[in-house]
Amino acid sequence: MARTRVPNARLRALLEETEWTQGGFARAVNTVAAEAGLTLRYDRTTVAHWLVGSHPMPRVQPLACEALSRRCGRLITAEEAGFAGVAEQVPVVGGKLASGGANGLVGLLHELSGSVPYRPARTRPASRVTATRVTEVQSTRNPATLFFTRILQAQGGGFARGTLRTYLAEALAGQLRGARGEIRRERYAEASQLALVLGRMYADDLRNGEAQHCYLAARELAITAGNRELTVIALRTLSAQAYGLGHLRIADEAARAAVEAARNTPRAVRAFAQAQLAVTAASRGERGEALRALAMAEEGVGGAAAGRHPFESYARADFEFQRGEALMALRRAEEAVPAFEYALAARTPEDRRGAALTRLRLADVLLPLGRVDETRALERELAEQGDGLRSVAVVRRREALRRSLLRFGGGRNAAGGRDAS
Template sequence: MAERVPNTSLEQLFRETEWTLRQFAQQVNKLCTERGTPKAYSPQAAWAWLNGTVPPLPIRRLIVEALARRLGRALTLEDAGFPRPEGSANARPGSDVVDDLVDLGRAYVSASRRHVVGAGLFSVALAVPGWQDVVGRAYAVQSNPHAAIGQAEVDSVEAMIDRLQEIDGAFGGQYARPMASAFLVSTVAPYLRASAPDHIRKAMLSSAAMVCYFTGWMAMDEGLHRLAQRYYIKGLELAGAADDHMTYCHVLRGISVQAANLGHGAHAARYANAAADAAPSSTPYMRAFMAGQQAHGYAMTGAKTNALHSLCETERAIDQANSSTGAATGGYSVSTLAYHTAQVRYELGDVKGSVQSLQDHFRLRGEKDSHRSGLIFGGLLAERQLEVGHLDAACATWSGVLDSYPAMHSGRVDDRVRSVVTCLAPYRKNATARHTHERARALLRQKSA
């Protein structure tokens, strides 16, 4: 039997964490639980990893994730001294982008419970490619000489993006994401293989990048965070292949939103800053779109001056956009600004100000604001109303959320309804609070049945 060789790369990272062996094993166990596959690794198991034992691939990935979260930087399996898995799509230089899309889509159109559980773990170890890493990247795409596309096919994909967005906003990512995944496999992938003039090919690549972005957004809403990250990375790569800088920045901002939603403030700020720095356009709308997310990311890290500066920049940009077009465009509006203001205020400790800004958001909401966001932000408003001692107001706000909850299929909305149960548990002696608490519990039981 060959003698095991100590994993010096893993040991170096371990020493950098300043963990004990017990803490190392506990962090990996924590990620196993987060992934939905609880384990009970001991300090002896951690010692074995350092001394050359190679655990199964899923555990190797969780070890790397635990280290990356502790050290605050992206790491790869190779960085930790682990072998690269054979057949890794992300490690195939010159791989066929269409094959990658088809593999990704087919795996999750009718995902088994095992697939879904594995897709739920957000990874801070994810290597997000910069613009120079993807711009003009040449993919080996096996073309179909018997098929051709033109502007009509590009227009049809863009129209479908609009429809998928509407379905997602009205009913949630759990409802819409399988449709988007199937659309990528059945329609977009064949279009990418078809013959086309160069300008049509690039337009289709850009449209495909946006489909990946919205599919990733839907997966994030489901709670399938690793899957969302995979779609986002594919969106970045497709935008680069299309030489579409704007779409690249749009997707990168989406990665920041995902990190912020999960409480990873440093990563949210880093991705928001990268998106803003890479943005080729200085239109008022684009400045507002980027600066609002930067403000939220900065506030999460306690960078008050930067957060307030970015928020002021967002306000100025919105004013410019409204004065030049008569209305906000592209999905960023005064209601979105009010939401970002609420988030900044909350992260900086101004809970009452956050409540006021969320109320401003609901006063300013327009027809294009999604039904799902109304439920999510309503849940946040109720939680913060309770936090400042307004129990009756919180229950009234939650009641409005619960009225619309049965028709919504969204992991993020599910989380907000679960918080009703948690937040109101200490107040069940109050009749209104008890009624709202029990109603939320009953609706959650119906959803899980």
Template sequence: MARPVTNAAFEGLLLAAGYANAHAAFARQLNHAGRDQGTWRYDAASVYWWLRGRRPGEHVQAAMAETLTRKLDRSVAVTELGFGALDSVGASVYPASVDGAIDTAEQIWTRLAKHLHPQVSGAFDSGKALNAALSWRYDLPDEAVSRNGRQQVTPTDVQSLYALADHFTDLDRRHGSGSPHTRAVMADFLARQVAPMLHGTYTEAVGRDLMRAVATLCGQLAFMSYDAGDHATAQQHVTVALRLAKAAGDRLYGAHLLANLATQAVHLGHSRDAARLAEAAIDGARRAPAAVLARLHATAATAYAQSGERRGSQLALARAERALDRAGAVPGPGWVTYFSRAHLAGAALRCLGDLQLYSQALDHVPDALALASENTRTRALHTALVAVTHARAGDTDAACNWGRTLAQHASGIQSARVQQRVRELVTTLSPQQTSHEVNEVLRSLATMPRAA
């Protein structure tokens, strides 16, 4: 039995334009109108679902209005289509359904690809982040994600997405994400190639893996936006990635994404909400592999330290260290292999510095810098942290030495996070800029590249 039409406005426009019994013809015209967006494959089934409440992306709605304008010989506004305002787009709202997640993903990818996102977003919403954590943790699992569309999606197609995610992750770690070009290229690929896959035909098993792969790509794009300082865009993407991970049934990757939200919250100074997000990630991960737990507890430690909760931070660091000691016996998922003893040492250096335990913090310096060669940005971040810790501890000579090393390590890296660490060092050293050595270091730091 056909479901009742819920979008009477759209139905009326189709009727007036002569498409009441020609949904396939309308879809063909729509595909033609959207040809500059890539290869659209909408069909009569797509129209069926639009009439029954599914909301297409704003770029699709614009093409619908264009198609109906030509047919009716009058201007048709997007607002006449009956899909409602796109209030949730850009608002980091956790989608209630898989279809909602797919539609939202397509919209935010298109916006980023076309540079339609705000140039200075900055608006991280802790409340929505916490609501997303609750929904991810306690909403019922999705019973089915299989779909019948026009494009057949195979396991090989999905594996290619994982390879692409690895490629962008490597670029990000080596060069930073300050340039909008890389993110726009990635978003354009997602909008043109991956969105049609999500709307395609796949079995339950392939569908779950597809959701996991797309969550990985979306999560990487979120992290890149965070590194570039585009915090609203980062939160939008990580929220959608969290919903896709839920659809995939991958609670471990969902916990990882939630920890990324916590890390972003720490970066922006929302320490108490960051601690709640980190604890929600730990709770949701449950009996996770040791490597995953090490990363999650390290994130919680940084949130507690920023809040000044010494005991909570030190307990979390101890749990992270014990977990990492066990990690070799039971390897975790591939995406957590980056978290090494150097990363944990960097977290300890930051935590103990925030707690003003500078001598203990500096004990972690050798381990924090024992990074793999591809971790170029992390090396710059840790080096800056070492310099700042020395400066705050009152050792200006050591701070200057590390400041000179930082100027070398950060050359060619575009990262808002690295820039923030540099600003922290400059702020701490500036009262002593009458010193020739300090002034020389400040000048060298001033020549470092900035994120676009």
């Protein structure tokens, strides 16, 4: 006998509260899914089925709840949305790692499965970060961080992520247990660094919910370690992620918190924070502030990253990329071109991922300017030098670039063009 479906009165009430149409809710779920690395093509008919008693797949339930939570301004659970087989809401990391130590780290890694939504959330105020009891400890020079960072740069985020997770869960978590004094600070600092690298690996595969959890964990681990530098880096990374996903206000708040926390830190750390503030300030139309932040950041920029520990220097290539982003936010595309070109030229041969992403961003700028031949040359370079990268971000953007180039015929410079990405 067929199961009788019960209309979902709870979901209908939430849609009335949000003043969303069924199509509007479907589009919002698709957007949250895209941030988590999933491609959904839901429309109003999907939501209509939910309203009459069917339920989203388990992996989609937390995404639908996240869309509702953003609209309502409060946490909406699967139960409150009327979904059967209630999906677990993955808790936002915050504070539990400091007290949970090794168990908290293992618990975090266990949570990074299934569909983990990205959750826009205000960053802890700068006053609370700087008020945290920290010591001026230099970033731990551990070989594991350097190894996994180089793997990410050379092969992409999908190459050794499982290996890093295993190392964190089995080797490093065990070292956190029972550690005391200076050894304890060093181990927590190492865990913070590796959580940041793991987050970047997830982000490279467009799994932004998992990446966000890693970045938040890295911040808590850095605070526990008493390491101001790593606290700044985690805040800045959260800002860059929010900016890339279009959450500009949150990105700007996190960038300002990073700059505030970066006082009395090494020049490279201050530069790292200021370069991100330049981008978010530019996105708000604050031209003067953006240019001042760029000038302050450039004072702490080093040369090539080859041979340097990734948490102790700010490479010229990375800074020039940020300069290009800030100029693009200021709508100065012609001036952004040489910045991205400089960034590409400054990439080390080992940084294949960075070079691929820089070529793609440069192509984004050149094509709307009508510089089609140069864009085609970049696409050929991507095929020659970027093949084999295990990076969903690179693959999807290359596909978008190819679609854009298909609009043009013989390859001569066109009068204009629109970016498809």
